[in-house]
Amino acid sequence: xxxxxxxxxxASQLFNGLSYSSFLLLIAxxxxxxxGLMKVMNMAHGDMIMIGAYVTYSTQLIFSSFMPQNMFDYYxxxxxxxxxxxxxxxxxxLEKSLIQFLYNRPLDSMLATWGVSLILQQIARTIFGxxxxxxxxxxxLDGGLQIAAVTLPYKRLFILVLVGLCLTGLxxxxxxxxxxxxxxxxxxNRQMASCLGVNTRKVDAGxxxxxxxxxxxxxxxxxxxxxxxxxxxxxxIIDAFMIVILGGIGNLKGTLIGAVVIGLISTFVEFGxxxxxxxxxxxxxxxxxxxxxxxxxxxxxxxxxx
Amino acid sequence: xxKMTKNLFLMLVILTFMLAGCVGSNATNNESDTSDEKGEKGxxxxxxxxxxxxxxxxxxxxxxxxxxxxxxxxxxEAGGVLGKKIEPxxxxxASDWPTFAEKAKKLLQSDEVATxxxxxxxxxxxxxxxxxxxxxGLLWYPVQYEGMESSPNIFYTGATTNQxxxxxxxxxxxxxxxxxxxxxSDYVFPRTANKIIKAQLKAEGGExxxxxxxxxxxxxxxxxxxxxxAAKPDVIFNTLNGDSNVAFFKQLKDAGIGPKDMPxxxxxxxxxxxxxxxxxxxxxxxxxxxxxxTIDTPENxxxxxxxxxxxxxxLVTDDPIEAAYFAVYLWAAxxxxxxxxxxxxxxxxxxxxxxxxPGGKVKIEGSNQHTWxxxxxxxIQEDGLIKELWNSxxxxxxxxxxxxxxxxxxxxxxx
Numbered sequence: 001x002x003x004x005x006x007x008x009x010x011a012s013q014l015f016n017g018l019s020y021s022s023f024l025l026l027i028a029x030x031x032x033x034x035x036g037l038m039k040v041m042n043m044a045h046g047d048m049i050m051i052g053a054y055v056t057y058s059t060q061l062i063f064s065s066f067m068p069q070n071m072f073d074y075y076x077x078x079x080x081x082x083x084x085x086x087x088x089x090x091x092x093x094l095e096k097s098l099i100q101f102l103y104n105r106p107l108d109s110m111l112a113t114w115g116v117s118l119i120l121q122q123i124a125r126t127i128f129g130x131x132x133x134x135x136x137x138x139x140x141l142d143g144g145l146q147i148a149a150v151t152l153p154y155k156r157l158f159i160l161v162l163v164g165l166c167l168t169g170l171x172x173x174x175x176x177x178x179x180x181x182x183x184x185x186x187x188x189n190r191q192m193a194s195c196l197g198v199n200t201r202k203v204d205a206g207x208x209x210x211x212x213x214x215x216x217x218x219x220x221x222x223x224x225x226x227x228x229x230x231x232x233x234x235x236x237i238i239d240a241f242m243i244v245i246l247g248g249i250g251n252l253k254g255t256l257i258g259a260v261v262i263g264l265i266s267t268f269v270e271f272g273x274x275x276x277x278x279x280x281x282x283x284x285x286x287x288x289x290x291x292x293x294x295x296x297x298x299x300x301x302x303x304x305x306x
Numbered sequence: 307x308x309k310m311t312k313n314l315f316l317m318l319v320i321l322t323f324m325l326a327g328c329v330g331s332n333a334t335n336n337e338s339d340t341s342d343e344k345g346e347k348g349x350x351x352x353x354x355x356x357x358x359x360x361x362x363x364x365x366x367x368x369x370x371x372x373x374x375x376x377x378x379x380x381x382x383e384a385g386g387v388l389g390k391k392i393e394p395x396x397x398x399x400a401s402d403w404p405t406f407a408e409k410a411k412k413l414l415q416s417d418e419v420a421t422x423x424x425x426x427x428x429x430x431x432x433x434x435x436x437x438x439x440x441x442x443g444l445l446w447y448p449v450q451y452e453g454m455e456s457s458p459n460i461f462y463t464g465a466t467t468n469q470x471x472x473x474x475x476x477x478x479x480x481x482x483x484x485x486x487x488x489x490x491s492d493y494v495f496p497r498t499a500n501k502i503i504k505a506q507l508k509a510e511g512g513e514x515x516x517x518x519x520x521x522x523x524x525x526x527x528x529x530x531x532x533x534x535x536a537a538k539p540d541v542i543f544n545t546l547n548g549d550s551n552v553a554f555f556k557q558l559k560d561a562g563i564g565p566k567d568m569p570x571x572x573x574x575x576x577x578x579x580x581x582x583x584x585x586x587x588x589x590x591x592x593x594x595x596x597x598x599x600t601i602d603t604p605e606n607x608x609x610x611x612x613x614x615x616x617x618x619x620x621l622v623t624d625d626p627i628e629a630a631y632f633a634v635y636l637w638a639a640x641x642x643x644x645x646x647x648x649x650x651x652x653x654x655x656x657x658x659x660x661x662x663x664p665g666g667k668v669k670i671e672g673s674n675q676h677t678w679x680x681x682x683x684x685x686i687q688e689d690g691l692i693k694e695l696w697n698s699x700x701x702x703x704x705x706x707x708x709x710x711x712x713x714x715x716x717x718x719x720x721x
Binding site for chain 1: 362364365366368492518519520521523524525526528529530532533536549551552553556557559560561562578579581582583584585586587
């Protein structure tokens with residue numbers, strides 16, 4: 001029986017690892033575009049996540065007061081596209097009003113977006129108050145799938161599916177549509193794309209909006225697992241940067257692998273030791289790895305003169 | 307757009323921040339005055355109110371500020387202290403410990419306040435401690451904490467360990483089982499608390515199955531929950547702090563562990579925190595405090611009504627709010643008894659001072675400047691309030707160094 005119990009733990013840890021990875025990936029996906037592809041040190045990405053979470057909260061409030069009771073359970077499905085649109089709009093405004101003046105000035109953009117992050121946090125605090133708010137999980141996400149003795153919570157399965165959809169959507173957009181291809185072209189070689197008639201300014205704004213919108217979707221998912229408050233973004237911004245840098249800047253595949261690696265390592269190390277040790281080990285491994293491969297897991301070769 | 311304009315734009319942004327920062331501090335700047343005795347001027351007496359009104363701790367501390375202001379207002383309506391109206395000087399500790407020390411210094415030296423009401427985290431108290439001691443000021447600290455401290459310049463109106471954690475462990479051992487699993491955030495309070503719990507478990511026949519710490523702000527608890535599942539404890543003793551609680555309880559519920567299987571007893575979750583986690587997630591788990599909003603006394607009914615009417619119907623009252631509220635009354639009573647605002651005289655008069663707080667009678671213990679309090683264990687309800695299951699009946703004498711417990715010998719000296 002001892003062997004069976006050990007198998008169970010391994011299986012549930014593997015699931016925990018993958019589930020944590022999927023969540024990390026969702027957080028990092030937007031940043032992989034704004035920071036990875038566009039090279040903007042976007043410190044406000046965490047606050048896009050925060051806004052997404054508050055949009056979910058607001059949708060819940062609206063549904064509970066204006067919609068029939070039986071519709072309430074579906075508020076969460078509506079909140080995802082709403083969060084995407086709201087944060088994408090904020091991202092677009094941000095790009096137009098601030099970021100576009102700061103391209104190629106990474107330090108300035110870092111300071112400026114950090115300032116934006118503080119402003120957004122204070123706005124959230126003014127509107128929703130400083131304490132955390134509670135988001136009620138829709139009942140269809142309560143409980144979990146029981147396989148042998150391992151419980152797979154529906155929420156975590158849902159996040160896995162959500163990440164899958166985001167990733168597929170992003171892939172199709174970037175490599176199969178004209179607009180997406182323009183975006184890829186601009187990020188790979190701005191001057192060349194510009195020479196070929198691509199309106200790079202417009203593409204930049206669109207890309208930044210897309211990245212921010214994905215942050216908003218991550219915020220929706222966050223309400224299922226974690227706290228919702230004005231400063232939640234700061235909990236995740238470091239993890240997100242870590243994943244994008246480890247994966248290799250400018251590369252979505254790298255971000256995917258980076259998230260899976262970090263998620264699995266931290267859950268398994270934590271199981272063998274403690275959460276604090278896991279954090280230390282993950283950071284140490286990343287530092288060592290970047291010594292060996294400074295450009296991350298997958299480095300993009302480009303002919304542009306950076 | 308030229309480089310010049312860009313620079314201008316950036317400067318504008320920076321300027322906006324600086325302005326935003328100034329507005330907050332300007333609002334509370336009071337011109338200092340000369341007076342014979344601390345804080346007195348004509349027919350008013352100044353007191354400091356020093357809590358984090360911005361930053362991560364603002365979540366909890368704003369409500370303490372509100373409670374203190376409400377008490378000050380009530381005392382003023384009833385005629386003030388020694389015939390003088392209390393004038394609060396509000397400062398923002400900004401969730402930053404050096405700022406607490408700096409603002410405490412400012413309140414004592416330039417505003418010359420008679421006393422300060424303030425703090426939440428142990429770190430902020432530790433930062434203010436040397437300042438109030440050097441300036442011979444007074445600080446009223448209203449939050450439960452890890453004990454092992456007693457400064458002549460601080461009054462502690464929250465619970466020390468023997469008024470919260472120790473009785474909670476005994477209650478769990480008696481009613482819920484012997485096998486314990488300890489989880490906490492990785493900093494001084496949980497580690498000190500767990501040291502005490504471990505010694506107590508050993509002495510009272512409990513069994514420790516695991517002890518885990520997570521960094522502050524940690525939000526993925528799936529692995530920790532796997533460990534708890536594998537260990538199969540009877541109860542989980544929770545000293546997690548802040549946001550981590552939300553993540554832990556949501557994920558615990560998802561993993562299919564309910565209060566029937568493994569109840570969690572928390573010491574950092576009060577009514578205010580429950581609002582941010584959701585009563586549905588927490589229902590059935592336990593807490594240990596000295597006050598609940600549901601306490602059925604006329605004083606409490608009155609208190610809750612007033613608080614809600616003043617600050618919002620949707621708000622709740624909880625233990626630290628009550629402790630901050632009655633701290634002002636205790637100070638006023640001590641001043642009346644001393645017949646003076648002088649710190650030394652107030653301290654000398656403080657022993658045995660008693661007031662009727664919303665949660666029952668509270669009394670200052672002169673020997674260590676803590677308060678006698680009733681210990682209460684409660685069960686969290688679906689609606690976010692807490693139902694009392696057990697209380698100690700009589701107020702428990704504060705014992706910050708746990709001198710009354712044989713098993714605790716060596717804990718305080720080992721620090």
